[in-house]
Amino acid sequence: MPEIVSCRFEVSGVRTDRDVKKALQALYDIFAEHGLGQATFELTGAEHAQLHVKHPDTVRPDPAIIDRALARAGDFRVVSSRLHSPD
Amino acid sequence: MINPDFPLWLRASHLINFILIGMLLRSGWEILSSMPRLWWRNDCKPGTEWLRFTRRKLPREEGVYTSLMDEKSLSPMIGLPGRENIGLGRHWHGISVMLWVLNGLVYVVLLFATGLWRRIIPTSWSVFGEAWESIRMYLGFRAPAIEHFDPYDAAQMLAYTAVIFVLAPLLILTGVAMAPAVRSRFPWYVKLWGGHQGARSLHFILMVLISAFIVMHVGLVFLVHAEHNVVHMVFGTTDTARSAQAFTITIATVVAVVLFWIALSYWSLADRARAQRFTAGVSEIGRRLFLNRMRPRMGRQNTYTDDDISEFHWTNGLPPTEDESPEWVAAARDDDWSGYTVTIGDDLSGTAKTLTLDDLAELPRTSYVAVHTCMQGWSATSRWTGVRLRDLLGPRPEGANYVLIDSYGLAQKMYDNRPREPFYAVLDLETVYEDDTILAYERNGNPVETHLGAPARLRVESNHGYKHVKWVRSIRWIADYAEYGDGRGGTREDSALQAFNGRI
Numbered sequence: 001m002p003e004i005v006s007c008r009f010e011v012s013g014v015r016t017d018r019d020v021k022k023a024l025q026a027l028y029d030i031f032a033e034h035g036l037g038q039a040t041f042e043l044t045g046a047e048h049a050q051l052h053v054k055h056p057d058t059v060r061p062d063p064a065i066i067d068r069a070l071a072r073a074g075d076f077r078v079v080s081s082r083l084h085s086p087d
Numbered sequence: 088m089i090n091p092d093f094p095l096w097l098r099a100s101h102l103i104n105f106i107l108i109g110m111l112l113r114s115g116w117e118i119l120s121s122m123p124r125l126w127w128r129n130d131c132k133p134g135t136e137w138l139r140f141t142r143r144k145l146p147r148e149e150g151v152y153t154s155l156m157d158e159k160s161l162s163p164m165i166g167l168p169g170r171e172n173i174g175l176g177r178h179w180h181g182i183s184v185m186l187w188v189l190n191g192l193v194y195v196v197l198l199f200a201t202g203l204w205r206r207i208i209p210t211s212w213s214v215f216g217e218a219w220e221s222i223r224m225y226l227g228f229r230a231p232a233i234e235h236f237d238p239y240d241a242a243q244m245l246a247y248t249a250v251i252f253v254l255a256p257l258l259i260l261t262g263v264a265m266a267p268a269v270r271s272r273f274p275w276y277v278k279l280w281g282g283h284q285g286a287r288s289l290h291f292i293l294m295v296l297i298s299a300f301i302v303m304h305v306g307l308v309f310l311v312h313a314e315h316n317v318v319h320m321v322f323g324t325t326d327t328a329r330s331a332q333a334f335t336i337t338i339a340t341v342v343a344v345v346l347f348w349i350a351l352s353y354w355s356l357a358d359r360a361r362a363q364r365f366t367a368g369v370s371e372i373g374r375r376l377f378l379n380r381m382r383p384r385m386g387r388q389n390t391y392t393d394d395d396i397s398e399f400h401w402t403n404g405l406p407p408t409e410d411e412s413p414e415w416v417a418a419a420r421d422d423d424w425s426g427y428t429v430t431i432g433d434d435l436s437g438t439a440k441t442l443t444l445d446d447l448a449e450l451p452r453t454s455y456v457a458v459h460t461c462m463q464g465w466s467a468t469s470r471w472t473g474v475r476l477r478d479l480l481g482p483r484p485e486g487a488n489y490v491l492i493d494s495y496g497l498a499q500k501m502y503d504n505r506p507r508e509p510f511y512a513v514l515d516l517e518t519v520y521e522d523d524t525i526l527a528y529e530r531n532g533n534p535v536e537t538h539l540g541a542p543a544r545l546r547v548e549s550n551h552g553y554k555h556v557k558w559v560r561s562i563r564w565i566a567d568y569a570e571y572g573d574g575r576g577g578t579r580e581d582s583a584l585q586a587f588n589g590r591i
Contacts, residue, residue, distance in 0.1 A: 001536070001538065004151075004405045017503070021160055025159070031152070032146050035146075037156070041500075054405040
C-alpha cells in the first residue's frame with residue numbers, strides 16, 4: 001500500500017455548507033477514476049476556501065481536472081494549488 | 088348514522104399511520120442515500136452489489152476510496168431531512184419507528200379486543216378465489232360491485248392481512264437486525280437474515296413492497312367507490328350524502344400532512360444542532376429501554392468464525408498525512424512502529440503515561456471475530472486482537488465519568504467547515520468496561536493495516552464504526568464530554584450529528 005499524502009488547493013466561490021456539499025459531490029463523481037481519495041474544505045472567512053485532497057503518493061492530482069469538476073457544481077474555481085512534492 | 092365498524096380509534100390510528108409511514112419512508116431514503124448500494128454478502132466487496140442507486144464506480148483496491156465519498160445528496164422534498172444528513176435521518180427514523188410500532192400495537196390490540204379482526208383476517212379458503220376474481224376485474228379496468236365491499240372485498244382482506252401481519256413485522260425484525268447492540272449480543276439472529284447486508288437488503292425489498300401497497304391502496308380508495316371509501320375513512324358512516332364534505336377533508340388532510348413532512352426537513356436543516364438535540368434525545372428513549380441492556384459477547388460467540396472473515400473491508404477516513412501528524416508519519420515509516428506511543432491519561436489530575444506498541448503487547452491479550460458495521464450501512468467481518476480498555480486504563484479516578492479517545496488524524500469535516508481538529512470519540516463507563524471494547528493492534532493475525540488504523544485502533548463492538556477511533560493518540564479519563572469539541576461527545580456527533588449512543 002503506497003503512502004497517503006495530501007495536496008492543497010485554494011478555491012473561489014465556496015462559502016457555505018451547501019457550497020461545500022455541492023463541490024464535494026462533484027469531486028467525488030470523478031475521484032475514483034483519477035485515484036484520488038478523501039477531500040475536505042476548510043472555510044476560515046478568508047477570500048478563498050482551502051481544499052485538502054488525500055491520495056496515494058503514486059498519484060499526481062491535476063488541478064485542471066479538479067477545476068472542471070468544481071465548475072460543474074457551481075461558480076467554483078481553483079485559484080491556486082500546492083501539490084504534494086515527493087521528498 | 089354512525090357505523091360502529093369504523094370507530095374513532097380506527098380512523099385516528101389510520102391517520103397517525105399515514106403520517107408516520109411518510110416519515111419512515113423519507114428518513115429511510117435519507118439513510119439509503121448515504122450508502123446507495125445493496126449487497127447480499129457481508130463484506131460489501133466492490134462490484135458484488137445487487138443493486139445501486141449511484142453511477143459512481145467502486146475501485147477494487149482498499150484504502151483510497153472512502154465510504155463517505157459514496158454518499159449522495161437528496162432533496163429535502165424527498166429525504167428527511169435531505170442534503171446528506173444521515174445522522175438526523177437516522178434519528179428521525181428512530182423516532183418514527185418508535186411511534187409507528189406503538190401505534191401499530193394499539194391498533195392490533197384494539198382490533199382483536201373489539202372483534203374487528205374478522206373483517207380483515209380471512210377465515211375461509213374461498214377468499215383466494217374471490218380475490219382472484221376481484222384482481223381480474225381490476226386488470227380489466229373494471230371494479231367489483233359495491234356489494235363486494237362489506238366493508239372489504241377479498242383482495243383487500245388478503246392485502247391488509249399481508250401488510251399488517253407479515254410485511255410490517257418483517258420490516259421491524261429486519262430493522263432490529265441492523266442495530267450493532269443486537270448484532271454484538273445476538274450474532275445468530277443477524278446471521279439468520281443473511282447477515283447485516285441480508286437484513287438491509289430484505290428491509291429495502293420490504294420497503295418497496297409496502298410502498299407498492301400504499302400506491303395501490305390510495306389509488307383504489309379514490310378510483311373504486313370513492314364516495315363510500317372517503318366517508319368511511321373520515322366520518323365512519325355510510326352516509327354517501329356527506330361524500331363531498333369527506334372528500335374535501337381528505338384532500339385538505341393529505342395536503343397538511345405532506346406540508347408537515349416537508350416542514351420537518353426544513354425545520355431540521357434550519358438549525359441542525361437543535362434538531363439533533365431533539366431527535367437524538369427522543370430516540371434515546373428507545374435505546375435506553377431496549378438496546379442499552381444488551382452487552383456484547385463477540386468474544387464468546389461461535390456464530391461467526393475465522394471462516395467468515397471478509398475479503399474486503401471498506402475504509403472511512405484516510406491515514407494522517409505529514410501536515411496532520413508528522414510524528415505519526417515518522418512512526419509509520421519505522422518498520423516496527425518503534426516511534427509510536429499512545430498516551431494513557433487522566434484529565435482530572437493532569438497525569439499521563441506513554442506506552443509503546445511493545446508495552447501494549449505485554450498487556451493481557453484478547454481476540455475475537457466481529458462484524459463491523461458502519462452507520463452508513465456497510466459491514467465487514469474480521470478477527471481483532473488487542474488489549475481490553477479496562478486492562479489498559481486501570482482503576483477509574485474519582486470524578487471520571489467518561490473516557491475520551493483521540494486520533495493522530497484530523498476529522499474529515501467539521502460542523503461549520505472550520506479548520507479540522509483531531510478526530511475523537513467519548514465512551515461512557517458501561518461501554519468502556521464491556522468485554523469487547525479493546526485497543527486493537529492486530530487484524531486477522533497481522534498488524535492492523537495503515538488505512539484501518541495502524542498501529543492501534545479502538546474497537547467498540549456494541550456501537551457503530553464512528554466510535555472506533557483509528558490511529559489512536561491518547562486515551563484519557565474525563566469528567567464530562569460537554570467540555571470537549573462541540574460538546575456532543577465525538578467528532579461524528581459534532582460534525583454529522585450522530586447520537587452519542589452508537590448502539591443503533
